[in-house]
Amino acid sequence: MNIAENLKQLFSLENKSVIFTGAAGGIGSAVAEGLALAGAEVALCDINLERLKKVQEKIEAAGGKATIHQLDVTDLDNIKTCVKEIADHYGHIDILVNCAGVNRREGLADVDEKTYDKMMSINLKGVFFMSQTVAYYMKEQKKGSIINIGSHNTGSILGGCSVYGATKCGVLSLTRSMAVEWAKYNIRANCVSPGHIQTELTVPTWENPVRAKYLLDRIALNRPGYPGDITGICIFLASEASSYITGTEVRVDGGCIAGGQPWPYDTNF
Ligand SMILES: NC(=O)c1ccc[n+]([C@@H]2O[C@H](COP(=O)([O-])OP(=O)(O)OC[C@H]3O[C@@H](n4cnc5c(N)ncnc54)[C@H](O)[C@@H]3O)[C@@H](O)[C@H]2O)c1
Secondary structure (H helix, E strand, O other): OOHHHHHHHHHOOOOOEEEEEOOOOHHHHHHHHHHHHOOOEEEEEEOOHHHHHHHHHHHHHOOOEEEEEEOOOOOHHHHHHHHHHHHHHHOOOOEEEEOOOOOOOEOOOOOOHHHHHHHHHHHHHHHHHHHHHHHHHHHHHOOEEEEEEOOHHHOOOOOOEHHHHHHHHHHHHHHHHHHHHHHHHOEEEEEEEEOOEOOHHHHHHHOOHHHHHHHHHOOOOOOOEOHHHHHHHHHHHHOHHHOOOOOOEEEEOOOOOOOOOOOOOOOOO
């Protein structure tokens, strides 16, 4: 086969439909646009309908296809209705991206029950029931790819991120369970763990000079991540190019977990 054609086919998302939660957010909007421009039809889901409209407009202006759906991932009835509406509209669900997530930075000893429950509910319960609901459709199709957005905190923890870190370690664990239990239905599940990406979620880190320096010292590439940095890996994991990859975590962190900026050392290089 012609290599160029083969490559196109491997990475193409033509004729695939995607359900994407957190699609109005910084990472979500960039990745959703990338999937749409790789050929997929994207069902953009988020609690924030106003912002979703803007994401849809941007995708359509660039030549992509997208529908918008208001969804609260903590509400199981809402999940079931929304997923059915999308499945009826597109006729199939090929890819699910679980990207909705929140963080509140507080010391372990300061977190109250309300904050704990809210973060667990959006970041972990939301991923669980979105995936469970969508898996019933993917099982019928004998095919599907689930991409769960994890975090730097699955591998190394920052202060004030106890509940957030626990939710994201849970997301990684759920990803492995999905991979193991649903492989027989040809449903793959992988976790993409971004490092420190500049979005609204991380304004409290990047706009604080002490925290910003702390982070840059720990990023080998010595720059913040941008939402578009997450797009390529998601296209790959959604496409046939990753057909034998399931249950893995892929870090997109500019060399953060690897060690960040090196300490002073002798070299002639
Ligand atoms: N920005 C980073 O540095 C970073 C690093 C690691 C992981 N992440 C993860 O990436 C994902 C996206 O983060 P982001 O930085 O784009 O944040 P963001 O705040 O820009 O986007 C999060 C989106 O989730 C939506 N959301 C919140 N609660 C919801 C609910 N109940 N139902 C449906 N949608 C809801 C918000 O409306 C928002 O659009 C999150 O899961 C986050 O934990 C981000």
